Amino acid sequence: AYNVRRVHHTLNMRYVAAYLLAVQGGNDAPSEADIKSILSAAGIDADADKLSKVLSELKGKTVADVIEAGREKLASVPSGAPAAAGGAAPAAGGAAEAAPAPEPEPESESEEDMGFGLFD
Numbered sequence: 001a002y003n004v005r006r007v008h009h010t011l012n013m014r015y016v017a018a019y020l021l022a023v024q025g026g027n028d029a030p031s032e033a034d035i036k037s038i039l040s041a042a043g044i045d046a047d048a049d050k051l052s053k054v055l056s057e058l059k060g061k062t063v064a065d066v067i068e069a070g071r072e073k074l075a076s077v078p079s080g081a082p083a084a085a086g087g088a089a090p091a092a093g094g095a096a097e098a099a100p101a102p103e104p105e106p107e108s109e110s111e112e113d114m115g116f117g118l119f120d
Contacts, residue, residue: 014044015054023063030055 018038022030032055036046058066 012050012054014039015046015051016058018042019054019058020063 015035018035019030021038022034027034032048032051035051035055039046
């Protein structure tokens, strides 16, 4: 099934992403022209109506406020699978044997070959 609302939401995210890039670059209040410039650099044509809608929603808000509001919305979204009803049946004899712990993998010598480590 084709979800039109999801596609519409996804298309608006490009404007939000461009806005966040502008703010991250030091522009506390990106204009429509700033957003269009960022999008055109990525090869995206901006839709004036969608862009003005996104900018009007973000007007007067800090990025931190918008992110916090998003976190609050995500906190109310259920995630994961429901808990299983009942546990697994015990192994024969009534006691389940513990699985042996996996042996740690030896360190790769590739870090030594390059002369530096990823986290040095």
